[in-house]
Amino acid sequence: KGNSYSQTIKVAEEMPKAKIEKVTTDGKTGSYVINWSTAVPAGINEVVISKEGESLDAFNVIDTVLVSDGRYVDLSSNAAVMSDRYRIQLLADNGQTSKQSDAHKPLHVMLSKAAKGYNLIWNSYEGVAVDSYHIMRGTSPDNMQQIAQVAGSQMSYTDLTMPDGENF
Secondary structure (H helix, E strand, O other): OOOOOOOOOOOOOOOOOOOEEEEEOOOOOOEEEEEEOOOOOEEEEEEEEEEEEOOOOOEEEEEEEEHHHHHEEEEEOOOOOOOOOOEEEEEEEEEEEEOOOOEEOOOOEEEEOOOOOEEEEEEEOOOOOOOOOEEEEEOOOOOOOEEEEEEOOOOOOEEOOOOOOOOO
């Protein structure tokens, strides 16, 4: 006769990869807002937010917040000055961390007067595929109309027909 041994082993669910849904701009502060999904497995309660520093791909942790917040406003950023690059990581109660998300870097648009018209120059949004950009102009932020559409591979446009007066 032999001995027998029985044991039950519970395998923990694999950590999902963190994913930034989008990076937008906060209308009140002008700061960037990092957005993520709150639909995560039980036991994952925090999100670690990292921002690229002064060297390419050198990300520094800037904060850890509750995953249920679904967003984080980076008050150290200024969308009017430059575009920042972000990654997030999920943190479980047991200390386990997910892989970092893909980097996201929102648009930063620069406008300058040209000999004829105005030049718009921007960096491409990093983190999602962009099929096309819609160029909008209006007399106020609430009164915008599309004046052009360019392929997602483009990063500049010259508005040769901007009317006199204040334009947005």
